Amino acid sequence: MKLAQGKTPSRRRSIPQQQLGVRLQALREGAGYTQETVAKLLRCHVVTLSKMENGRTSLRPAVVRELARIYEASAEEAERLVGLCDDGDGAGWTVPYRDAIAEPVSALADIEARAGAIFDYAPELVPAALQTSSYAEYLVNLATEVRAERRRQILGFKMERQQRLFTRNPRPSMKFVIHEAALRARVRSERVMADQISHLVELSNQKDIEVRVWPFEAGPHRWMSGAFTLLQSGDNRYPHVVYTETQVDERYVEKQEHVEQYARLFAQIRRKAVPIKEFPL
Template sequence: MSESRSSSSAPAAPTVLRMVLGRRLRQLRERAGVSFEEAARAVEVTALTVRRMEKAEVGLRIPYLRELLRAYGVPAAEIEDFLALAREANRPGWWHTYRDVLPDWFSAYVSLESEAAVIRLYEPQYVPGLLQTPDYAAALLRVGFPNASEEDIARRVSLRLRRQELLVKPEAPAVWAILEETVLRRPVGGREVMRAQIDRLTEALDSPKIRVQIMRFAAGPHPGAYGPFHFFRFDFSELPDIVYTESLAGAQYLDQPADVVTYREVLDRMSVQAEPVARTRAILAALREEL
């Protein structure tokens, strides 16, 4: 999986459920010993169309699915269960209502974030979006979109706050963030905004599902100092761990095992080098006193 941040011609990002069903469809075809060409003939489409369905690059058309599942020997009752999930997967995610301020390349991120069981991340410059206050988010967005109107900024802040709702759901993901000390010392929006932002981080520590570690300047160089990246793990057995990386030139979604293992091992090493989670509250309090 790889999506370019700068690609404006990419199709709308799939929901996580559509990705899962695409992989299940591939598993069923392979288990039945059916080739792409044979599957394509069953529904009178090209082999490329079948490939794209399995990769979640196109919507799951119900008539095609029904015939494919029959060709794979799936029992009738299981076919109806699969089709019910497909209908749900084809519905736009809640973030679709923000498509005016949400590019397709980041829609995929929001979908992954919404369904992840575990989110681990490294941020060298700014507080992660899931933990930002409205004022902090607005200050950053004004820098990122200098020509945007206040209405547009408010809309983008609203999207960020809507994303944060997943943290209070019963099935909220476990979030483990490693932040550079720079994140807390870089002034964003002024002293009052920064104080409120540090208070928000401190409050987040009350959640048993949120862990925050600070990488102090004194820790020296570390293996993750190349840019921000986020690691997602899911409860779906069909979906592998996925890593999101971002730079000025683009963003990528990586799911190849070798790539993902590299990032996971870096996070593990960084978690040892950063200040222990038990020290985070005291560090935040000391930094707030300096403001």
């Protein structure tokens, strides 16, 4: 998990909020309006409109509907835009941790609060959502250059993120594929790994949770570029997104044709993976 870089805290822009701003700007330009003209119609300052289009301010549904009317958007498009408004349905709980975690990780946790389905491929480590506290604590403490208090905050964030995800009602459908390498690599001790694997098996017995293993004997597959998480909206108000992460940056894939490619890829990997309850560990 990436760590925050000690920047001055700022209000996080959610992925839906950013997408709403981009879409509103495209509609305005398509309608041939300048920001100055629309600002006058809304009776607001042009700087305020600029913040709306940059995703730097939350928008009320009434404002979005008025903009859709000005731009002569279809009723269907107007409702899709309204669906991107921040509505406080469980998102935003990460704010107390914003000094300890990177903004994209905070956004990921907030997107999980709305997801109807989560698909996760993990080649080197057990996915964060499935880690035991001992396993997670060891990984967090590998970052010895980070002060101890901040590491405690990061661990607290990871554990709360799990708790919120697994106690949601309704809970999202979750499917995980873990490469065998992640389960063979010893983290801290044999006991920690044994407990971690037992935890994975136990979780796989729960409704709407599937854990599979990509075995060594299956060889390489089409996706050998690292972990990814695909999050699908629960009610189609929000777009589906894919989150990927490296040591140097994080990336959200939001173009729907690319998201669909990830979905097809995950389905292919999952078909050849073995349910963890049937895998010899």
